[in-house]
Amino acid sequence: MDDAQDPLQDQLPPELVRILDALYQEHQRSQAPLSLARLSKRTELRMSTLRRFLTALEEAGIAIVEVNEDGTGNAILTAAGLKLHG
Numbered sequence: 001m002d003d004a005q006d007p008l009q010d011q012l013p014p015e016l017v018r019i020l021d022a023l024y025q026e027h028q029r030s031q032a033p034l035s036l037a038r039l040s041k042r043t044e045l046r047m048s049t050l051r052r053f054l055t056a057l058e059e060a061g062i063a064i065v066e067v068n069e070d071g072t073g074n075a076i077l078t079a080a081g082l083k084l085h086g
Contacts (some may be wrong), residue, residue, distance in 0.1 A: 018043040033074035
């Protein structure tokens, strides 16, 4: 997210901004879900922290998150999430 174009960035936790940015960039690149492992690396967040923020994003209708029984999974922005970014 561009600081000059996004007044909400000052109101959001920096971790959340990093997650939204990573998911948006992946959407721009491939329009495919991003694995939780890769998202964790790109955002430099521990998996537990990442999952907590993703739960909030999913409950708000901003992202779709799939978690498998083995703990792996992926996430992608919804149409509402994409509108937030740009």
